[in-house]
Amino acid sequence: MSSNQTIIVVTDEGMGKGEVELKQSLISNYFININGTQNMPDAICFYSEGVKLTVKDSIVLNELKSLEQKGVKLLVCSTSLNYYKLSDRLRVGKITNMPEIMNFIWNANKVIYL
Numbered sequence: 001m002s003s004n005q006t007i008i009v010v011t012d013e014g015m016g017k018g019e020v021e022l023k024q025s026l027i028s029n030y031f032i033n034i035n036g037t038q039n040m041p042d043a044i045c046f047y048s049e050g051v052k053l054t055v056k057d058s059i060v061l062n063e064l065k066s067l068e069q070k071g072v073k074l075l076v077c078s079t080s081l082n083y084y085k086l087s088d089r090l091r092v093g094k095i096t097n098m099p100e101i102m103n104f105i106w107n108a109n110k111v112i113y114l
Contacts (some may be wrong), residue, residue: 005042007108010050015114024059027114031063038070041112045101046093047077048112055089064092075101 010071014023015030034040044067046054052078053060074093081087081095105111 002003002059005104005108006039006110006112007104008041008044008052008112008114009105010046010114012053012114013052015047021041024073026082028059028063030031030058030114035063035066035070040067040070043075043104045072045077045104046099047080047098049084050081051076051080051084051086054091054093055086056091057089058091068092073104077101080114 010027013027014020015024015026016023044064052058054074055061058064064074074097076090076093076106078087078095078097081090087095
């Protein structure tokens with residue numbers, strides 16, 4: 001992995017603070033807009049409640065599948081999936097561990113936390 005990479009870290013099933021509907025609307029719009037740009041992140045790391053976006057019935061599942069098809073690495077924390085009992089519902093991304101996620105973050109040129 002080169003050091004000129006952009007990584008997005010997602011730790012919630014929404015974006016920002018406020019009502020659930022607003023947070024989910026914002027994260028949905030964010031991923032829709034990323035899909036429409038030329039500036040793709042190199043990877044998106046999901047942990048804590050963020051893993052809920054990678055499972056069946058996620059509001060952003062189609063957008064994440066599209067990003068993955070375009071070459072964006074989607075890294076999903078196994079500890080978080082297990083905690084929420086969601087491993088069998090995963091529909092996008094690669095199950096990984098915190099050391100691999102940390103490696104991506106430490107070696108990135110830019111890290112964006114949502």
